[in-house]
Amino acid sequence: MADGIGAVGVVGLGTMGAGIVEVFARNGLPVTALEIDQAALDRGRATLVKSTDRAVAKGRLTAEQAAEIHDRVTFTTSYEGMGGVDLVVEAAPERMAVKRAVFTELDRVCPPHAILATNTSSLSVTEIAHHTGRPERVVGMHFFNPAPVMKLVEVISTVRTDPAVAAAVTDLCGTLRKTPVTAADRPGFVANYLLLGYLNQAAWLVQDGYVGRDDLDEAMRLGAGLPMGPLTLMDLIGIDTIVEILDVIHAYGGGSRRHACAPILRQLAAAGRLGRKTGHGFHPYPTTAPLVAEAAPAPESVAVLDDPAAADALSAAGVRVHRATAADDPALSTVDLVLVGHGAPAETYRTLGAVVRAGTVIAVDSSTDPVTALATATGHPDTVAGLHLVGDLVEIARTVLTADATVTAARGLAGALGRRAIVVAERAGLVVDALLVPYLNDAVGLLAAKYADADGIDHAMTLGCGYPEGPIALADRLGGATVLEIARALWAESGEASLAPVPLLSQVVAAGVALRR
Template sequence: MNVGVVGLGTMGAGIVEVFARNGLNVVAVEVDQPALERGQANLAGSTDRAVARGKLTEADRDALLGRVRFAVGLAALREVDLVVEAVPEHLDLKRRIFAELDHICKPTAILATNTSSLSVTEVAAATRRPGQVIGLHFFNPAPVMKLVEVIRTVVTADRVVADAQALCARLGKVAVTVADRAGFVANALLFGYLNQAVAMYEAKYATREDIDAAMRLGCGLPMGPLALMDLIGLDTGYQILDTMYRRGGRDRRHAPAPLLKQMVTAGLLGRKSGKGFYTYAKPGSSAVVSDDLTPTSSQVDSGRPVSKVGVAGEGAPAADMVEALTKAGYDVARGSPAELSDVDLVVAATVDTPVVECAMGTGRPADVVGLHLVNGVAEVVHTVRTAPEAVAAARSVAAQLGRTPVVCPDRAGFLVDALLFPYLNDAVKMVDAGYATVDDIDNAMKLGCGYPAGPFEVLDEVGLDTALARQRQLYRQLREPGLAPAPLLEQMVTAGYLGRKAGRGFRSYA
């Protein structure tokens, strides 16, 4: 089988590698000679890294490269059996390319688009063979990520879908086949979250380092959202969000954060241009170098010494906090304002109510920070009354507790939950809409984005009642229609399907 790839940027070069690695002959096409040379360099860089890491022998690399023929212009694709298009995310450009491919490629050839958010149906309609047009959505980096979303439109022939699924199997990929809807499965769930993280950064809610650490260490994600945006490319990310906003029901959470457009205009595209939210050693490099936003050690390490800590708050969270602080060697006090009078710092252990309510009850709100432990991170929450010295002191307490401190303001969900629960809620809405199954969605997020667990595994683990409570809290505070709890989530909680602890949630347990 001979295949072609059009566009050798972030995705196309990786897709060429996947094909050639699995023994297929590939015609790799770019728009002009300089772009072709960049594409060749992308492929050479990636395969050289694989050799350096011991994942590929030199002989296999040479054989792989020997199966790739590079060319400028679509005319080189006359003989291929399948083409994957990976040019920028613009509908007009893709339609123009498909119309040309339709004339150039042999009549039996399958034409596939790697689009993330555009309508495969509209792309197909630019050809005289819409039954042979399909979406093959690879994930970044294509050689690593196991998922391919196969998008069938209402006119894609069954045989073409079967051929595409068989091809994925041959490439060692797992195919999830879905209908043509903006963002398909993974991006529809991912991009609302990425955009929200960018908006938080833009609003100076937290630093880039803290936003990323919160999701890596708090949720076990392989990358933080801003580092991931840099990998995806801010121009591509912007286009995907813009299309999802327009095609996906104008959910304001998909309206691209204004900062994205500004950064794209300024040429800050992420790794591929050497600078995005972070600065990289050189264009295309994954090595982050420090820049003027990198926190200095004096910013990180300062803070008054703390030996006695007061704990404010009720119930299990406060009891757990007392235990954690005592274990870490602190002298701990609880109770009335009088009992807290000689402590160096007061931490409020609360997630259901604003920290400032708790702080006002202590009689010394300047010394109160919220402290919320989520796996490897401690969220350090400052209220409008918290003194900067108290935040610095709380950071050192967090470190003493063995957690990475992340600082954020006193808003519903703080940092981790505010980013996590809307994504989980969106996954429930997707099942409720009948677009994809619980298993397909969990697989898509694990195999496409490298998440350690799918959203339904997480929901069953944390408890559907907890998820519903958090989501209601976010919705009440922000009044954003897209944050309304999914009706299916409410129904399952009412029915007692609370997750693993109840023996049944989105799955059943022994």
């Protein structure tokens, strides 16, 4: 075993604690499992049995292997049972008073060489360690649920942690066939800090009435390629859990609005709508089919200016497209819709306004171009809307001047592409970029502060949160210049200090290098 860690203990046998017991026992370690009373102990034992029975039924364990796992576990309701462990992981409820009490007892009964680890997802490991006589032997060892399946463990050191202790726990993770991400003590560590900022901002978008719940979830699933939308994910985690973690990160993390709990989350929690576990959160459970927007007729003739990717997508979908070479192309006077690429100046729109026939829709394929200002330049702003193609989604941005017929034409074009459309009011970033880019910016901030390296940050989100791609890899793939441009637009519009682009973004763009080097 890693540096003399031969016997381990786990305190707290809820879903997470029982899973951690299974991880240790599966990998040959004898485990002492502690709960507060016999009833809780029996529930923990039943959770372990249910998990291993399920693994046997799926062919992932043999009956003999499952029996060996159970033989390695000693169940107890007495802290004295921890007298022979080399490492103990606390998985008690996420309340500081509870953690302090547990660590006081562990410090009393565990041998002097034993490492005391907390599975906290957001509380201060430093504060927990302070309530022991061995702060140099206290670490965070944050497993992810379900522990037997999820490959990530965040190993958290405080300013008092002995580096050899952190190294021993990191090595142990390898023995457990987990991927460790080492980091210093800060609210939320890596995964929860990044994830909760994104989830909270999604809740704010719904709170502000900017986008509906189904549209928001579909936007991030189809537009960003995530396995589920943020509201569905919060329902899965539990709204009460989300509120608790946000409050800790906000209180201990400098008071950033990124982690200031959206009122709608507190309201849902107060109403008992905690997500799947109560049958209703943002969504009802079992879920109902989302409303399907009424089909809109596709424009009969479409032109594309300075947007080759969109022209290719339309052509591939069977739409006849005229690829215009300039805003004064005579053919533009014969089409029903003109799609203009990102970054075209106001002069382009003034020319288009004079060239196109009455009623022709002008669509701006951008999440950051000022649609209202460009619409005004055309001379007929009622026929102008944003129409941003991202992933398998079309974001339609209507201004205060956009006519309903314009939105209908934009919906028709989305239908011709075979993509889901959502309609939102104009704002920087629309939905996908407004949620995605601040998350990427937060990740770059962790990298810039050397809180974790690029691989660690990416592992935290892919292995810990199930993201298809880590934020540093995604930022490099999108391009630092693109991320920086959107981040600046979001910051300029909101004035929120938490949205200010991290200086490292500007530096890598200026140097022409990637974030991962």
